[in-house]
Amino acid sequence: xxxxxxxxxxxxxxxxxxxxxxxxxxxxxxxxxxxxxxxxxxxxxxxxxxxxxxxxxxxxxxxxxxxxxxxxxxxxxxxxxxxxxxxxxxxxxxxxxxxxxxxxxxxxxxxxxxxxxxxxxxxxxxxxxxxxxxxxxxxxxxxxxxxxxxxxxxxxxxxxxxxxxxxxxxxxxxxxxxxxxxxxxxxxxxxxxxxxxxxxxxxxxxxxxxxxxxxxxxxxxxxxxxxxxxxxxxxxxxxxxxxxxxxxxxxxxxxxxxxxxxxxxxxxxxxxxxxxxxxxxxxxxxxxxxxxxxxxxxxxxxxxxxxxxxxxxxxxxxxxxxxx
Amino acid sequence: xxxxxxxxxxxxxxxxxxxxxxxxxxxxxxxxxxxxxxxxxxxxxxxxxxxxxxxxxxxxxxxxxxxxxxxxxxxxxxxxxxxxxxxxxxxxxxxxxxxxxxxxxxxxxxxxxxxxxxxxxxxxxxxxxxxxxxxxxxxxxxxxxxxxxxxxxxxxxxxxxxxxxxxxxxxxxxxxxxxxxxxxxxxxxxxxxxxxxxxxxxxxxxxxxxxxxxxxxxxxxxxxxxxxxxxxxxxxxxxxxxxxxxxxxxxxxxxxxxxxxxxxxxxxxxxxxxxxxxxxxxxxxxxxxxxxxxxxxxxxxxxxxxxxxxxxxxxxxxxxxxxxxxxxxxxxxxxxxxxxxxxxxxxxxxxxxxxxxxxxxxxxxxxxxxxxxxxxxxxxxxxxxxxxxxxxxxxxxxxxxxxxxxxxxxxxxxxxxxxxxxxxxxxxxxxxxxxxxxxxxxxxxxxxxxxxxxxxxxxxxxxxxxxxxxxxxxxxxxxxxxxxxxxxxxxxxxxxxxxxxxxxxxxxxxxxxxxxxxxxxxxxxxxxxxxxxxxxxxxxxxxxxxxxxxxxxxxxxxxxxxxxxxxxxxxxxxxxxxxxxxxxxx
Numbered sequence: 001x002x003x004x005x006x007x008x009x010x011x012x013x014x015x016x017x018x019x020x021x022x023x024x025x026x027x028x029x030x031x032x033x034x035x036x037x038x039x040x041x042x043x044x045x046x047x048x049x050x051x052x053x054x055x056x057x058x059x060x061x062x063x064x065x066x067x068x069x070x071x072x073x074x075x076x077x078x079x080x081x082x083x084x085x086x087x088x089x090x091x092x093x094x095x096x097x098x099x100x101x102x103x104x105x106x107x108x109x110x111x112x113x114x115x116x117x118x119x120x121x122x123x124x125x126x127x128x129x130x131x132x133x134x135x136x137x138x139x140x141x142x143x144x145x146x147x148x149x150x151x152x153x154x155x156x157x158x159x160x161x162x163x164x165x166x167x168x169x170x171x172x173x174x175x176x177x178x179x180x181x182x183x184x185x186x187x188x189x190x191x192x193x194x195x196x197x198x199x200x201x202x203x204x205x206x207x208x209x210x211x212x213x214x215x216x217x218x219x220x221x222x223x224x225x226x227x228x229x230x231x232x233x234x235x236x237x238x239x240x241x242x243x244x245x246x247x248x249x250x251x252x253x254x255x256x257x258x259x260x261x262x263x264x265x266x267x268x269x270x271x272x273x274x275x276x277x278x279x280x281x282x283x284x285x286x287x288x289x290x291x292x293x294x295x296x297x298x299x300x301x302x303x304x305x306x307x308x309x310x311x312x313x314x315x316x317x318x319x320x321x322x323x324x
Numbered sequence: 325x326x327x328x329x330x331x332x333x334x335x336x337x338x339x340x341x342x343x344x345x346x347x348x349x350x351x352x353x354x355x356x357x358x359x360x361x362x363x364x365x366x367x368x369x370x371x372x373x374x375x376x377x378x379x380x381x382x383x384x385x386x387x388x389x390x391x392x393x394x395x396x397x398x399x400x401x402x403x404x405x406x407x408x409x410x411x412x413x414x415x416x417x418x419x420x421x422x423x424x425x426x427x428x429x430x431x432x433x434x435x436x437x438x439x440x441x442x443x444x445x446x447x448x449x450x451x452x453x454x455x456x457x458x459x460x461x462x463x464x465x466x467x468x469x470x471x472x473x474x475x476x477x478x479x480x481x482x483x484x485x486x487x488x489x490x491x492x493x494x495x496x497x498x499x500x501x502x503x504x505x506x507x508x509x510x511x512x513x514x515x516x517x518x519x520x521x522x523x524x525x526x527x528x529x530x531x532x533x534x535x536x537x538x539x540x541x542x543x544x545x546x547x548x549x550x551x552x553x554x555x556x557x558x559x560x561x562x563x564x565x566x567x568x569x570x571x572x573x574x575x576x577x578x579x580x581x582x583x584x585x586x587x588x589x590x591x592x593x594x595x596x597x598x599x600x601x602x603x604x605x606x607x608x609x610x611x612x613x614x615x616x617x618x619x620x621x622x623x624x625x626x627x628x629x630x631x632x633x634x635x636x637x638x639x640x641x642x643x644x645x646x647x648x649x650x651x652x653x654x655x656x657x658x659x660x661x662x663x664x665x666x667x668x669x670x671x672x673x674x675x676x677x678x679x680x681x682x683x684x685x686x687x688x689x690x691x692x693x694x695x696x697x698x699x700x701x702x703x704x705x706x707x708x709x710x711x712x713x714x715x716x717x718x719x720x721x722x723x724x725x726x727x728x729x730x731x732x733x734x735x736x737x738x739x740x741x742x743x744x745x746x747x748x749x750x751x752x753x754x755x756x757x758x759x760x761x762x763x764x765x766x767x768x769x770x771x772x773x774x775x776x777x778x779x780x781x782x783x784x785x786x787x788x789x790x791x792x793x794x795x796x797x798x799x800x801x802x803x804x805x806x807x808x809x810x811x812x813x814x815x816x817x818x819x820x821x822x823x824x825x826x827x828x829x830x831x832x833x834x835x836x837x838x839x840x841x842x843x844x845x846x847x848x849x850x851x852x853x854x855x856x857x858x859x860x861x862x863x864x865x866x867x868x869x870x871x872x873x874x875x876x877x878x879x880x881x882x883x884x885x886x887x888x889x890x891x892x893x894x895x896x897x898x899x900x901x902x903x904x905x906x907x908x909x910x
Contacts, residue, residue, distance in 0.1 A: 044464060
């Protein structure tokens with residue numbers, strides 16, 4: 001098992017290298033660079049722009065720039081943000097908390113509700129509950145996030161039940177801890193429901209389909225025929241088999257959580273990585289974008305690894321393959 | 325025992341004396357009275373600051389916040405001109421015997437930084453000698469140079485600071501009177517080189533910030549809000565003796581989406597809002613009920629214009645764009661009034677030249693040149709220019725080429741995008757096919773620096789004084805992008821290079837204006853400058869939206885109290901922030 005994990009981590013290195021090469025050169029293919037806003041500022045002379053190109057290393061050719069960057073990373077220096085003039089990690093860390101809070105809450109929301117609802121729907125196949133849940137799920141998936149978020153905010157503004165965007169109340173710092181937690185949930189509700197309703201239906205449908213497949217398998221029939229109580233068949237045997245593909249999708253979820261939800265973050269003024277990246281790409285703040293992309297790559301790899309390990313825990317066949 | 329008692333009394337006395345020696349600088353007396361101290365002003369901004377170092381901030385998101393704490397020798401007036409006292413209580417300009425110019429400033433005494441440290445002549449010298457002269461700033465120090473490229477010589481006599489230029493230089497009050505003064509005692513070891521200085525006072529270093537202006541950033545929660553608090557040592561006082569600023573705090577809430585900013589203003593969470601023209605009627609309808617003060621201010625200073633590439637890669641296109649009648653015809657065919665009525669609810673003004681009517685340098689005569697919408701005039705001009713129409717209604721030039729060109733702008737700018745769409749439509753009526761291709765901002769800038777473009781819609785920002793845009797108007801300027809000189813861009817063929825007579829004269833004006841101290845003489849030049857551009861439509865200017873502002877009527881803004889409108893030289897989306905130290909809340 002340990003050998004397997006180590007092997008996977010070593011294999012990840014060329015993958016990350018590939019990601020970095022491709023993203024670096026794709027960024028270079030995009031026209032212009034960070035200094036373009038300086039270039040159309042009437043107060044800045046051409047000589048000054050050339051000076052700044054040297055300062056930021058933008059006068060070197062892209063291949064040299066890439067190897068300089070890679071060399072620095074191997075020494076633990078990820079470069080600094082042109083816009084913020086601070087280390088890229090400091091910039092990312094300033095946003096990471098908000099992204100994690102939103103991502104984890106959304107994750108709990110979709111999985112915590114999606115899986116039980118999927119099971120319920122499967123158990124009541126073609127009955128009213130199943131159809132009602134499918135309809136609600138489809139509505140959630142078909143309303144664009146942008147529109148849903150604006151509707152939510154207008155409703156919030158008219159009723160005053162929820163805040164009109166943002167992450168913290170004005171008095172947040174003076175609240176006792178339990179009120180601070182309450183304040184967080186009050187603010188996160190809108191983004192979570194916006195993001196959650198969009199992916200809830202997906203999780204629910206996968207769970208329902210898998211459950212139905214497994215319930216119709218011979219072993220389930222056999223167990224029931226043998227006189228095993230229906231609950232035991234469902235929750236001990238079929239559920240365990242049905243959940244495997246859902247676990248596999250967890251690997252992607254982990255990265256998606258940090259990938260941020262650009263549009264939702266934007267409308268709700270949620271200070272996450274999504275909106276930071278949008279600005280960074282527009283401003284061509286290359287090292288910041290690179291650090292974020294690599295962070296995503298690492299998370300995708302770690303996420304897949306965790307998913308595989310969980311899968312091994314739930315499926316003995318997978319465990320056998322890993323130890324081989 | 326008695327000794328101890330005596331000692332105690334003495335100590336107490338000393339303490340009282342010190343306590344009475346409260347902050348008492350040579351106050352700057354502001355032209356306001358009757359305001360109330362205290363309160364917090366809530367504002368919305370679309371994005372947080374990127375840096376708090378005023379010399380490295382390039383985005384309004386940063387400068388709108390930093391400028392509240394900046395202090396310089398002179399302040400600017402309602403028209404953006406450096407005519408107001410600030411750290412300098414008295415100042416003047418003198419011609420020296422050797423043909424130079426001397427700017428002198430008498431500095432206020434007893435002023436302190438926000439941390440209580442004295443703010444003196446030393447800080448001015450420090451900023452000048454350690455930051456501006458060695459060029460540690462993002463903008464560079466070209467603006468401080470006279471026409472021969474000299475920086476002034478700084479000398480000090482007591483509290484009198486003197487900047488002496490060897491030639492006649494008229495920008496001194498703006499430049500040496502207007503640079504932000506930095507605290508020597510805080511930054512002394514940060515000014516070794518540009519790289520170190522630019523990473524000073526980043527958003528991570530709020531606790532190190534020390535300001536001389538009215539407000540200082542005390543807290544920034546990334547992406548959530550920026551809190552500014554009053555500088556307890558600000559040196560300005562109202563006529564009735566209240567130390568300014570009136571407000572205790574300004575909170576900038578970061579609201580990325582402008583629709584949401586509007587919702588929050590309607591809900592009363594934000595005190596001031598700069599609505600978009602399309603939202604204006606709906607908001608105005610609620611104003612009485614909600615208790616808002618509604619202001620339709622003057623036209624915004626920056627206007628978008630259409631530039632045609634005189635050095636376009638295609639020699640045929642080049643010919644068209646260099647043809648005066650062609651550009652004039654475009655101006656006539658472009659229905660400015662309809663755009664204002666339909667897209668901006670009538671809240672805009674047509675612009676015919678490089679300055680809008682809110683400018684202190686505006687020449688109203690350009691309105692008499694008659695560039696009003698007229699397809700007939702446009703057709704006549706084109707015919708006079710040698711163009712004809714073929715039997716399919718297409719415009720063709722003197723060699724039979726069908727007129728068709730590409731138009732770019734950065735598509736994310738909504739106003740430019742709308743102008744582009746209407747321009748395409750208008751020119752179609754003249755039989756001209758325009759292929760509109762919106763591009764991303766960086767792509768547009770890259771194109772401007774190359775020969776690979778035909779027409780671009782863009783707006784440039786700079787100071788109100790046209791002298792600040794020499795880089796744009798000089799023939800060999802670094803931003804003379806519609807007609808690059810072969811000296812600047814090596815891909816321009818010197819044999820093909822064309823200089824319009826009007827451009828030649830503009831170049832002369834831009835060169836002499838720097839050394840003209842007489843205001844009237846200068847304005848004559850600016851009048852001529854505007855006429856030359858407008859008459860020949862070197863750049864085809866479009867429209868400018870009015871400044872729109874709504875605020876709770878419990879908020880008192882100084883320009884509104886005094887001038888009945890907001891200051892046009894503030895920031896585009898909240899121009900009312902000018903003289904924020906005078907604002908107060910009931």
